[in-house]
Amino acid sequence: MTLASAPPQELSFLESRILGVLIEKEKTTPDAYPLTLNSLSAGCNQKTAREPVIHASDSELQTTLEELRSRLLVLETYGASGRVLRYAQNFAKVYGVPAAGVALLAMLMLRGAQTVSELRANCERLYRFDDASSVEAYLEELTARSGGAMVIKLPKQPGSREHRWVHLLCGAPAPVQPGEGQATASNSTNAELAERVARLESEVLELRAAVQALAGEKPAPLADSEVIAAER
Known part of the structure; x- marks a missing residue:
C-alpha cells in the first residue's frame, strides 16, 4: 500500500x-x-x-x-x-x-x-x-x-x-531525558501511596472511635501521630 x-x-x-x-x-x-x-x-x-x-x-x-x-x-x-x-x-x-x-x-x-x-x-x-x-x-x-x-x-x-x-505533524518531538519517564511514574506512585496511607489512617481512627462508643468507653487520648493523621 x-x-x-x-x-x-x-x-x-x-x-x-x-x-x-x-x-x-x-x-x-x-x-x-x-x-x-x-x-x-x-x-x-x-x-x-x-x-x-x-x-x-x-x-x-x-x-x-x-x-x-x-x-x-x-x-x-x-x-x-x-x-x-x-x-x-x-x-x-x-x-x-x-x-x-x-x-x-x-x-x-x-x-x-x-x-x-x-x-x-x-x-x-x-x-x-x-x-x-x-x-x-x-x-x-x-x-x-x-x-x-x-x-x-x-x-x-x-x-x-x-x-x-x-x-510528526507538529515537527520532531522533544527528546526525553534518561530516567524522565521513570521519575514521573515514580512521583505519581509515591503521591498515590501517601494518599492511600492517609485515608487508611483516618479510617482506622474512625473505626476505633466507633468500637469504643459501642463499648461505652471513653475514647483514649490520641497519640501525636494519630492527631496528625486525623487532621488530614
Missing part, C-alpha cells in the same frame, strides 16, 4: 488538536457534525481522552480555524439550518492518508504518545483494526511516506515492554 506523496504541512499544537477533534467527532457524533464553535471548543478542552488537557479560548480557536481554512484543512459550512457556522475537516484529502492512517494520527494528536496496543483500543470507534500487527503495519506505512514520515517510534522507556509512537 503506497500513500500519496503530498508533503506534510507542519502544524501548531492547537491546529493538531482541532483537526484531531474534528476527525474524532465526525465518527463518534455524526449527527452533530460538522461542529459549531461551541462544540469544537468543548472537544478541544475536554478533560478526558486528551493529553495534555488545555484551555483554549474561543478567540484562539477562531484564529487557528482561519489558518487551517486558508490551508484547506478545515472547511466552513452553514449546514442544513443555514444559521450557525460549522466546521469540517479535510485532513485525508490534503495529506493523502487512508482511513486507518487518519484514525491513528487523530488519536496521536489527541492523546499523545501511545503503544500499538493503546492505539488499537483508542481507535476502536474510528477504525477497527483486526489485530495489533495491522496497527503496526499502518504505522510503518506512515513512516515510509515519500513526502516525509508522519509518525515515529520512540525508544523504549525503562521498564516498558512496548515502544510508543508519536506523530
Whole structure:
C-alpha cells in the first residue's frame, strides 16, 4: 500500500488538536457534525481522552480555524439550518492518508504518545483494526511516506515492554531525558501511596472511635501521630 506523496504541512499544537477533534467527532457524533464553535471548543478542552488537557479560548480557536481554512484543512459550512457556522475537516484529502492512517494520527494528536496496543483500543470507534500487527503495519506505512514520515517510534522507556509512537505533524518531538519517564511514574506512585496511607489512617481512627462508643468507653487520648493523621 503506497500513500500519496503530498508533503506534510507542519502544524501548531492547537491546529493538531482541532483537526484531531474534528476527525474524532465526525465518527463518534455524526449527527452533530460538522461542529459549531461551541462544540469544537468543548472537544478541544475536554478533560478526558486528551493529553495534555488545555484551555483554549474561543478567540484562539477562531484564529487557528482561519489558518487551517486558508490551508484547506478545515472547511466552513452553514449546514442544513443555514444559521450557525460549522466546521469540517479535510485532513485525508490534503495529506493523502487512508482511513486507518487518519484514525491513528487523530488519536496521536489527541492523546499523545501511545503503544500499538493503546492505539488499537483508542481507535476502536474510528477504525477497527483486526489485530495489533495491522496497527503496526499502518504505522510503518506512515513512516515510509515519500513526502516525509508522519509518525515515529520512540525508544523504549525503562521498564516498558512496548515502544510508543508519536506523530510528526507538529515537527520532531522533544527528546526525553534518561530516567524522565521513570521519575514521573515514580512521583505519581509515591503521591498515590501517601494518599492511600492517609485515608487508611483516618479510617482506622474512625473505626476505633466507633468500637469504643459501642463499648461505652471513653475514647483514649490520641497519640501525636494519630492527631496528625486525623487532621488530614
